[in-house]
Amino acid sequence: MLRTRELTKRFGAHAAVDGVNVEIRRGTLHAIIGPNGAGKTTLFNLLSGELRPSEGAVEFAGRDVTCFDATTRSQLGIGRSFQRTNVFPKLTVFENVRLAAQTRTGESFALWRSVTELADVSARAERVLDEFGLLGYRSQLASELAGGDQRLLELAITLATDPVLLLLDEPSQGLSPEDARRLIDRIGTLAERYTIVLIEHNVPLVMRLATEITVMNFGRVLAHGTPDEIRANPAVRTAYLGTRGTR
Amino acid sequence: MTRFAVLVAIVALAPLVLRYPELETQILTFGLLAVAFNLLLGEMGFLSFGQATFNGAGAYAAARVLIDAHAALPLALLVGVIAGAITAAAIGALAITGRGVYGVMLTFAFNEMAYYAAFQWRDVTGGDNGLSGVPRPGIFGVSLADPTHYYYFTALVVLLAFAAVLRVNGSPFGAVLRAIRENEDRARAIGYRVRRFKVTAFAISGALSGLAGGLYAGLYRFVPLQAIDLDTSTNIVIAALLGGTGSPYGALLGAAIFTVLSNSLSHVWSHWPLIFGLVFCAVVLFFRGGLWSIAERWSRRAAHA
Numbered sequence: 001m002l003r004t005r006e007l008t009k010r011f012g013a014h015a016a017v018d019g020v021n022v023e024i025r026r027g028t029l030h031a032i033i034g035p036n037g038a039g040k041t042t043l044f045n046l047l048s049g050e051l052r053p054s055e056g057a058v059e060f061a062g063r064d065v066t067c068f069d070a071t072t073r074s075q076l077g078i079g080r081s082f083q084r085t086n087v088f089p090k091l092t093v094f095e096n097v098r099l100a101a102q103t104r105t106g107e108s109f110a111l112w113r114s115v116t117e118l119a120d121v122s123a124r125a126e127r128v129l130d131e132f133g134l135l136g137y138r139s140q141l142a143s144e145l146a147g148g149d150q151r152l153l154e155l156a157i158t159l160a161t162d163p164v165l166l167l168l169d170e171p172s173q174g175l176s177p178e179d180a181r182r183l184i185d186r187i188g189t190l191a192e193r194y195t196i197v198l199i200e201h202n203v204p205l206v207m208r209l210a211t212e213i214t215v216m217n218f219g220r221v222l223a224h225g226t227p228d229e230i231r232a233n234p235a236v237r238t239a240y241l242g243t244r245g246t247r
Numbered sequence: 248m249t250r251f252a253v254l255v256a257i258v259a260l261a262p263l264v265l266r267y268p269e270l271e272t273q274i275l276t277f278g279l280l281a282v283a284f285n286l287l288l289g290e291m292g293f294l295s296f297g298q299a300t301f302n303g304a305g306a307y308a309a310a311r312v313l314i315d316a317h318a319a320l321p322l323a324l325l326v327g328v329i330a331g332a333i334t335a336a337a338i339g340a341l342a343i344t345g346r347g348v349y350g351v352m353l354t355f356a357f358n359e360m361a362y363y364a365a366f367q368w369r370d371v372t373g374g375d376n377g378l379s380g381v382p383r384p385g386i387f388g389v390s391l392a393d394p395t396h397y398y399y400f401t402a403l404v405v406l407l408a409f410a411a412v413l414r415v416n417g418s419p420f421g422a423v424l425r426a427i428r429e430n431e432d433r434a435r436a437i438g439y440r441v442r443r444f445k446v447t448a449f450a451i452s453g454a455l456s457g458l459a460g461g462l463y464a465g466l467y468r469f470v471p472l473q474a475i476d477l478d479t480s481t482n483i484v485i486a487a488l489l490g491g492t493g494s495p496y497g498a499l500l501g502a503a504i505f506t507v508l509s510n511s512l513s514h515v516w517s518h519w520p521l522i523f524g525l526v527f528c529a530v531v532l533f534f535r536g537g538l539w540s541i542a543e544r545w546s547r548r549a550a551h552a
Contacts, residue, residue, distance in 0.1 A: 048436070074438035086436075088429035099426045103438035107419045109447065115419045161437050 007056035034216035079163025089143035100160035148179030283455035289492035292428030297354035303475025305457025331457015339449025491537020
């Protein structure tokens with residue numbers, strides 16, 4: 001579904017992503033792990049169109065999307081959630097999600113209709129909120145939500161755009177262990193319906209959820225395989241799991 | 248809806264209470280400018296310091312077709328609307344390439360350019376003498392020569408424009424503008440072409456400002472160079488912030504207070520802007536939502552009591 005070829009991003013002399021080839025297959029939950037500074041988020045920014053690569057190409061659904069910006073890639077079905085909570089703070093929870101659902105209509109330049117007349121959009125927003133257990137907060141401002149609920153809202157916004165591929169950048173970051181578990185469970189159920197690429201630091205969780213894992217280090221792919229293969233890989237053990245795998 | 252009904256009632260009854268139809272007409276045209284400004288700041292989060300550019304474009308264009316072509320008043324106003332919209336779309340498209348304060352400075356710079364263009368282009372604008380001899384034709388056989396008649400004509404046009412703004416704010420388009428205000432990057436990431444929305448918002452704001460300019464030209468049968476100068480742009484910003492950017496009603500309220508104070512205080516004391524400056528500072532420092540938010544809080548308290 002998504003494939004990169006020799007994808008490279010240089011900032012000055014430093015290559016944050018260096019000749020990366022990954023393939024995300026339909027229906028998989030593909031985790032990307034690696035130490036801080038390994039280039040995971042930069043890779044995400046290249047996949048979502050936030051950044052343009054210095055070299056290499058990104059293909060999505062058989063199409064070269066390297067030159068497409070983030071807006072176009074979102075319209076093609078690449079949905080992305082952000083490492084730092086990225087919502088519309090002074091709009092209500094419902095408005096946040098409705099705006100995301102509205103992007104998939106041709107009605108956003110309608111000046112003379114009332115936004116409440118877009119019944120499908122509202123229905124979709126409600127369905128997504130309900131799925132995330134946020135329907136009770138629909139009239140609250142996004143900024144008033146607790147941290148864990150804001151992370152859920154962040155995901156809900158991404159899902160309301162009706163993507164086919166989800167890029168989730170450390171969705172559990174900054175959450176209490178309990179909230180993190182709740183969120184990861186949610187991602188587990190999403191994986192039944194979506195193709196997901198997940199950056200996550202919590203390695204035991206990743207090992208449990210992911211169907212495929214790519215390990216990055218110094219901007220390069222260190223290893224790729226199933227969780228069992230990664231666990232057994234000696235290079236990964238020394239570079240990464242060795243220090244953290246005992247947890 | 249009830250608020251709009253109250254507004255209509257106030258506008259309809261104003262000339263019976265205060266017998267200064269010219270001042271009241273000016274409140275409405277200036278109010279429309281503040282509402283147009285507020286569409287950009289209050290809804291989209293863009294501080295435009297060049298709104299007089301669009302007002303001036305509309306005023307000169309409408310005045311020109313009234314003078315040269317003896318056009319009917321609705322046609323002249325339509326020309327003003329189009330002139331304002333095109334000017335604003337062009338300037339907006341360039342200004343939004345600058346982020347944050349740079350965008351503000353660009354609207355400022357374009358206003359200054361427009362001012363000097365109007366100053367130099369005497370054949371069209373009359374330069375610093377202003378453009379005089381603008382006719383004020385009647386409409387559908389009704390003479391508008393009487394100031395009160397012209398007031399009611401202006402009131403009808405401004406209220407229709409105001410209702411259109413309320414409608415746009417409540418539309419899917421208005422919702423996207425607020426998304427851009429709250430988090431432009433995220434709006435882009437979920438698939439909105441932010442640039443197109445911004446330029447469209449500028450065009451709408453410019454259309455309303457051009458309409459106000461055309462009405463103003465008809466009011467004084469004259470377009471002073473002041474219609475396009477930076478002071479006017481600044482006054483629009485001040486009036487809208489004073490009233491509050493949370494609602495177009497706030498912008499209208501601020502414009503009304505600003506116009507009344509500047510007209511009455513300037514007769515009493517020539518240094519009146521000093522007092523006004525203090526009031527403005529107090530509002531910005533202590534009542535962020537402007538006077539309208541105070542009024543809203545009172546009405547909510549009254550509703551609970």
